[in-house]
Amino acid sequence: MERTRSIDNVLQARDISKTFVTDRETTHVVEKFDIEVKKNEFVVLFGPGQCGKTTILKILAGLEKPSTGEILLNNQKVTEPGPARGYVFQSLAIFPWLTVMGNVEYGLKVRGVSKAERRERAQHYINLVGLEGFENHYPVKISGGMKQRVGIARAYCNEPDVLLMDEPFGALDAQTRYLMQDEITRIWEKEKRTVIFVTNNIEEAVYLADRIVLLKNCPTSIDNEYIIDLPRPRSNVDPKFLTIRQEITEVMDKTL
Amino acid sequence: MNKTFWESKWAKPISAFISIFGFLLIWHIGVNSSSLGELMPGPIDVLSRFVGSFSVNIGQYTILGHALWSLSRVAIAYSVASFAGVICGLAMGRYPKFEAAFRPYFEIIRPIPPIAWIPMAILWFGLGELTKYFLIFLAAFSNVTLNAYTGAISVDPELIGAARMLGASDNQIFRTITIPASVPHIFAGMQISLSSSWATVVAAEMVRSSEGIGWMIVSGMEINNMQQILAGIVAIGLIGYGLATFMRFLERKLLVWNERGA
Structure with a gap:
């Protein structure tokens, strides 16, 4: 190709x-x-x-x-x-001693962004991933899906x-x-x-x-x-979706 | 829903109460109905002596005064040992050469019971407070150090990778990742060390002292007062239990983020 x-x-x-x-x-x-x-x-x-x-x-x-x-x-x-480069880990790798806010703003903090600015930017990404209201929760108190959202917001917040x-x-x-x-x-x-x-x-x-x-x-x-090049949001029962899926699966089965 | 007795929140305290009451009863009957009474005072004698010693002096102080003497010795030496231990342990985690040079000392000193040092300690520091501080310091220092070191080297490498990807420098990683990640280990070391410090102060006071819970026991032995000896032993147990409970309480307060604390 x-x-x-x-x-x-x-x-x-x-x-x-x-x-x-x-x-x-x-x-x-x-x-x-x-x-x-x-x-x-x-x-x-x-x-x-x-x-x-x-x-x-x-x-x-x-x-x-x-x-x-x-x-x-x-x-x-x-x-x-x-x-x-931002990295979202399979193992989550959320810092357990920091709150949701502390995790998301970590990158900005170590890079010396002022508190007011990093709070504002972190809040933006917390809202973007749908975690508003959980800013002060520790990771141990939130679900696996929410922890993964923290990981995504943390990576996004650094604007890599x-x-x-x-x-x-x-x-x-x-x-x-x-x-x-x-x-x-x-x-x-x-x-x-x-x-x-x-x-x-x-x-x-x-x-x-x-x-x-x-x-x-x-x-x-x-x-x-x-x-x-299917339009988003995609549907996993759309015939075109299934055709592509089938094609790739067949190629993969041959190589295995 | 009907809960059985064993599921209710009272099951544990009631079981403990019945067990302790039963033990005291067997003790009481045994002492009063057999020749055991010549070797041991009954529970009523011991407990009344224990309670009475809150208002009547034994030697120069009441039992509360003696307990405060022992606790203040622990507080001083244990604080110094914990502070120094945390610094040494984290430094060994941070600087491999420092670790290579010093960790063998800690590994060798840790298994030596502090009371083995008593003769040398008296020779070096005399019969005063310094000897007791030294022994308590030994009881706490190597444990706190080695736990802090273990904490510092066992940080999840993915957390360090995450911090590095977010732009943290080596120094920032040590300060913002390694240290907080080590706190549960440090706390575990401090809990063990507090117990051994408490055991050591009693032993040190038994060798040479004119106040403290350890002295209470030795003086009971000298005047052949078994009630006083056992009242001292009861105090050691209760205070030791109190210290352990206090540390667990602190852990829950300070480590809300940790699974164990939550």
Whole structure:
């Protein structure tokens, strides 16, 4: 598939590979992974179970170092994590000793934004994810779906160029998961951001993505790409939706 | 809905009351109807001595005065030990070289019971208050230090990653992530240390002192007054229980965010 190479690219990964070496064995987790992500694009990295999707996302974030290759953010090479990329963790990684407000404003606080300004901006994102009224609650007192909203608001509040989301809804029950998929679409339409979203759920991938990047299993590399140009909000019983879903599932079954 | 007795909120206190009352009754009957009475005063004697010692001096003070002496020794040395321990433990968590150099000392000192130091402590610090402070300090310091260290190194790496992604520097991560994440560990260390400090002050006072709960017991032994010895033991138990309850109360107040505290 032809891939566009343009100045609009916010994030580029070139020839990424990752090898874990232990005393006993060498594991190739990622091999020759290339991607270019355009501004405000919603890209879903989709692939089966244990295939290094999280590793790719952590490399894109700077949380893991690639064995080869480089990451360009706004055409600048980056090697360390930083606030221009936001990360929503599968494990939530909410700070339990901070309230909802404390979590959401954390990034602004460590970067020296004045209290009045960061309160205002944090409040905006708390409202955006629908958590108004819970500002002073500690994470232990709120549900899993609400904690994930805190994680999303916290990442958004830093106003990063790229949002990296690692199976953020993996731990939620099916009902909450559908709800959060609608929410993330609504938030993304309201405040456009570049998103790279990892999932192993095909329905979620087709529901959310502008473009699905189908990954091959260990070592992980790109198998194929699909542009999903269905209008939002999407319906998971729409015949076009089901056709795309079917097509990708068949390709995936062959590669497995 | 009809709740059975065992589901009601009174089940526990009533069970405890019946158990304690039964124990005292067996004690009372045993002492009064067998030769055990020569080895041990009955519960009524002990409790009346205990209650009476709130108004009648034993030595220079009432039992309350002795308890306050012991508690103030613990308060001074335990506070210093906890403060120093938290600093040392967090510093070991922050600076690996510091940890490599000093942690072996703490690991070796921790299993030594503080009372083993009594002869050396008397030689170094004399027979006064300093020796007691030193022993209590030993009882608390290495436990608090090692717990604070464990807290500092066992912070969830995802939380550190999250802070780093949000733009925090290494120093900010230590201050805003490592320290708060260590607080539950630090608190656990301080709870254990408070119990061992309390046990140690009694032992230290038994060796050489002219006031305190430990002294009450030794003086009871010298004048062959079993009621006084047992009244002292009852006081040690009650105060120790009170201190542990106080720490749990503090934990609930200060750690509302923690699962254990919530």
